[in-house]
Amino acid sequence: xxxxxxxxxxxxxxxxxxxxxxxxxxxxxxxxxxxxxxxxxxxxxxxxxxxxxxxxxxxxxxxxxxxxxxxxxxxxxxxxxxxxxxxxxxx
Numbered sequence: 001x002x003x004x005x006x007x008x009x010x011x012x013x014x015x016x017x018x019x020x021x022x023x024x025x026x027x028x029x030x031x032x033x034x035x036x037x038x039x040x041x042x043x044x045x046x047x048x049x050x051x052x053x054x055x056x057x058x059x060x061x062x063x064x065x066x067x068x069x070x071x072x073x074x075x076x077x078x079x080x081x082x083x084x085x086x087x088x089x090x091x
């Protein structure tokens with residue numbers, strides 16, 4: 001397991017929204033474009049880019065998925081106290 005990763009994410013309120021976004025991504029829509037238009041996180045303005053982070057910096061549900069993804073892989077919806085995330089591992 002890596003010590004640090006770089007990820008982007010899209011944050012929405014409901015599982016239905018997250019599933020719809022995942023379906024759009026699976027059809028080839030650009031992650032950054034969707035993040036800029038719908039993400040509730042301020043990182044959406046940067047295409048969802050959260051930059052590089054180490055273990056212990058994110059909530060545990062988010063971190064577990066982020067560190068398990070392969071470079072370029074996009075997660076299924078992940079529920080945290082903030083809502084539902086779609087996570088993309090960049091590096």
